[in-house]
Amino acid sequence: MITFNRRKALALMGGTVAASGLAAPALAANKKIKVGALRFTSHSGSFIALERGYFADAGLDVEFEFFQAAQPMAVAIASGDVDYAVTAISGGLISLADKGAIKVIGGALQEEGGIDGQKYLISDAAYQAGIKTLKDLDGRKYAVTQAGSSFHYMGSKMAEAEGITLQFTPLQKVGAIIGAMKSGQVDGWSIVPHIAKPLAAAGAWHMVANVSDYIPNYQVTTVFTSAKNAAEERGQTEAFLNGFKRGVDDYAAAMIDGTADQDAMVELIHKYVYTDRPLEKAAPSIINGTMRLSTGAALNVASVQDQLSWFQSEGLVDSDITLDTLVDSSYVETTGA
Amino acid sequence: MDIRLDGIGHAYDDFEVMRDIDLEIPTGQIVCIVGPSGCGKSTLLRFIGGLEQPKKGRVLQVGAPPAGCLNPLTYIFQDFALLPWRTVWGNISLVLEDHGIRGAAAKDIIDDVLARTKLSDFAEALPKQLSGGMKQRVAIARALAVKPAVMLMDEPLSALDSQTRELLMDDLVDLWTRQPFTAVYVTHNLAEAVRLGHKVVVLSRRPGQIREVVTIDKPLAAREFSDPDLDRYQKDLWHLMREEARAADAELIHV
Amino acid sequence: MSESSAKPVSFRGGGFAPRSVRWIGVTVFVALILIAEWGTRSGWISALTLPKPSDVLDTFRELYESGLLFKHLGPSLSRLIVGAAIGASVGISVGVLIGLFSYIRSGLVPLVAAIFPIPKIALLPLFVIWFGIGEGSKYALIAFGTFTPTVVATYGAVDNVDRTLIRMGQSFGLSWWSIVRKIVLPGAMPGILSGLRISLAIAIILLVAAEMLGAQYGIGAYILEAGSLYDLERLFAGVLILSLLGVIVSAVIGLIERRLLRWRI
Structure with missing residues (x-):
């Protein structure tokens, strides 16, 4: 079914105009742009693209703006302080899209069978008290950073599948959640493997399931930009995506497919991630944190739609918002549609 | 009950402010203490009241306080020291409460002292509603309520204007005439001293010593405003004090 | 002196005595809200910058009608009351000591x-470890936040109690406890109450912080959720509730002041 609304029409028109512009050598070289990033391995696509000169090849002079959390990054995109960024789909992101401020233009981190993904956890205290499976978490405290965060989504999808109810407990920061899990003040959580595994080994919690078992093909993070960039700066946006895609390819080749030198890649990523630790200590975490970044920044729109619908069903975002409001699908290949 | 001062001396660190003061305060008399500023009159009064301790000498109570006396040595302050959050009634009941006097017993006492100080109509007033003279009457009523053996009055009229001062002096004379009380009355005002004092003690400037004790025999009730006899006393006292006052005035403040 | 050289002395006193003029405050409020409404409606202020005041009001109404308002207000008020009561009473006691x-x-x-x-x-985070993520850490945070300003205000107020009143109490042979209860505490009351004004405002500020960790309901949690969802209408509705709470607390203290401090000039 095709819903053809005004926004879509505008996007199409914008697309046409930009496409016609592309025929000419699009961009003056070294156009300065700002890319928002968190110091996580999942942001490696951008790091590699900059380090290996892929952005420069695309005619972009990229400067990173580092953030502590995804939320302020989304706001920085909306305010125009940052041009492009990669982050999880959150309620805040959808609200900003609804206000006409931002657009999702591509996919990044994706759960994929066969590659270690995010884990559901049960705290050791709860485990010792007899909570051995996710089903046993019924009525228990489940940690999230904030209402409407990706943790909230993952917990909620799991609860729905298990037919249980959870007490979602907002703790703002991952660090605070880890503390609360260790001290047994919350009972369940989900997190990326490189955080989940070492502390599971240390006995702080137990990994009981994979997120991908409950949410197949979960599009965890997406590439997004301001609505203005998506509509009016088509050349620049495509240039950014081109650089980013090459970075993603290199990442997959080195870290997943084993067709390139992994050590060199780890060393490169270490320039941005775990910089406070020496390389030999950071390397295992970087390798453990390996996840699939969508090739060609392909976007799983089915997953995005599922997430959007969940936010709407929880009353966290306006129920009138359509996928087209959130996503500009004219840039990358979409899957699952 | 009499009060006897026995060789009182005092110093702040090495700075001597008072020396060898011997004085007898007999029952039923008002003893006025006058002196130039800084001679330690108020300090002497605090020694008598037990609010401060002299370095040398002793303050003695001679004989037992009269029956029913709740607070033998009772102060009246220059700035009245009324609790602003209590009514006239409440300010007086304050000093009775700690002696376990409440209810009807307190009412009898308070009604009596309010009547004696002509304050019966103001029982429910707050201090802020009263003039300075009225406030000091409340303070006097409060002092009377504890049936003191000796009233220690520290410049009680100094904060008042001269007309009010005259009125209050009349009131004090009336009070004494109806029921003689013992008082030590510190003042820098010679007119007050000769009007109210049976004895006037003149202190010298620092270190404070007794210069002279003047006895005024004329009965209190017979003394009047600008009484020629009193004027003579006042003039004599002024002669005694003039040089001291001048020197005291020229002195550097030491504390 | 001749009449011609006489002229009236020009008045040069006056001023420097601001007083509050009725309705001006309300007018300023109304004017600002009208400007915001007009600006957002005409598009001169973008939806990203400021929500429509009328939408905020709608959100508030929905919150009230759905009963969620009281579901949020209940826990917040209890946290505020318990936390501030602990902080203020311990603060006053320590301040007096x-x-x-x-x-x-x-x-x-x-x-x-x-x-x-x-x-x-x-x-x-420390409080969470000490008192858990339940109500304990929230009470503790608010109590701790109200404690320090209350202590400072209280001992300042005790220092400022007229010493002659205390000497008076001693001269009448009042017991130590009587002096504290009947002279020091009432005398320090104006200072303590104006300190409470500040500490209770701080308590309201800390409410939002206290509800950052592990609160499912509460005005602070509601505001934080709205912030993370970038839902400006809800954010402002929550802020509105906090402001109203502040106004109410201030009015209550004003009432207490008028009752307890009738004796002041």
Whole structure:
């Protein structure tokens, strides 16, 4: 079914105009742009693209703006302080899209069978008290950073599948959640493997399931930009995506497919991630944190739609918002549609 | 009950402010203490009241306080020291409460002292509603309520204007005439001293010593405003004090 | 002197005595809200910058009609009341002790000065470990935040109690406890109450921080959720509730002041 609304029409028109512009050598070289990033391995696509000169090849002079959390990054995109960024789909992101401020233009981190993904956890205290499976978490405290965060989504999808109810407990920061899990003040959580595994080994919690078992093909993070960039700066946006895609390819080749030198890649990523630790200590975490970044920044729109619908069903975002409001699908290949 | 001062001396660190003061305060008399500023009159009064301790000498109570006396040595302050959050009634009941006097017993006492100080109509007033003279009457009523053996009055009229001062002096004379009380009355005002004092003690400037004790025999009730006899006393006292006052005035403040 | 050289002395007093003019405050409020409404409706202020005041009001109405308002307000009020009551009562007690005893003063004044500037929010994780993520840490945070300003206000107020009144009490042979209860405490009351004004405002500020961790319901949690969802209408509705709470607390203290401090000029 095709819903053809005004926004879509505008996007199409914008697309046409930009496409016609592309025929000419699009961009003056070294156009300065700002890319928002968190110091996580999942942001490696951008790091590699900059380090290996892929952005420069695309005619972009990229400067990173580092953030502590995804939320302020989304706001920085909306305010125009940052041009492009990669982050999880959150309620805040959808609200900003609804206000006409931002657009999702591509996919990044994706759960994929066969590659270690995010884990559901049960705290050791709860485990010792007899909570051995996710089903046993019924009525228990489940940690999230904030209402409407990706943790909230993952917990909620799991609860729905298990037919249980959870007490979602907002703790703002991952660090605070880890503390609360260790001290047994919350009972369940989900997190990326490189955080989940070492502390599971240390006995702080137990990994009981994979997120991908409950949410197949979960599009965890997406590439997004301001609505203005998506509509009016088509050349620049495509240039950014081109650089980013090459970075993603290199990442997959080195870290997943084993067709390139992994050590060199780890060393490169270490320039941005775990910089406070020496390389030999950071390397295992970087390798453990390996996840699939969508090739060609392909976007799983089915997953995005599922997430959007969940936010709407929880009353966290306006129920009138359509996928087209959130996503500009004219840039990358979409899957699952 | 009499009060006897026995060789009182005092110093702040090495700075001597008072020396060898011997004085007898007999029952039923008002003893006025006058002196130039800084001679330690108020300090002497605090020694008598037990609010401060002299370095040398002793303050003695001679004989037992009269029956029913709740607070033998009772102060009246220059700035009245009324609790602003209590009514006239409440300010007086304050000093009775700690002696376990409440209810009807307190009412009898308070009604009596309010009547004696002509304050019966103001029982429910707050201090802020009263003039300075009225406030000091409340303070006097409060002092009377504890049936003191000796009233220690520290410049009680100094904060008042001269007309009010005259009125209050009349009131004090009336009070004494109806029921003689013992008082030590510190003042820098010679007119007050000769009007109210049976004895006037003149202190010298620092270190404070007794210069002279003047006895005024004329009965209190017979003394009047600008009484020629009193004027003579006042003039004599002024002669005694003039040089001291001048020197005291020229002195550097030491504390 | 001749009449011609006489002229009236020009008036040069006056001024420097601001008084509050009725309705001006309300007018300023209304004017600002109208400007915001007009600006957002005409598009001169973008939806990203400021929500429509009428939408905020709608959100507030929905919140009220759905009963969620009281579901949020209930826990917040109980946290505020319990936390502030603990903080203020301990603060007043410690403040009075500091005001009365040399050793306690020497021991505690530097300590209070040291903990006063600590942003209490920074200690939240610590409180969570000490008191758990339940109500305990929330009470503790609010109590701790109200404690320090109350202590400082209280011992300042005790210091300012007229010493002659205390001497008067002693001269009438009042017991130590009577002097504290009947002279020191009422005398310090104006200072304590104006200190409470500040500490209760701080308590409301800290409510949002306290509800950062592990609160499913509460005005602070509601505001934080709205913030993370970038839902400006809800954000402003929540802020509106906090403001109203502040106005109510201030009015209640004003009422207490008028009752307890009738004696002041």
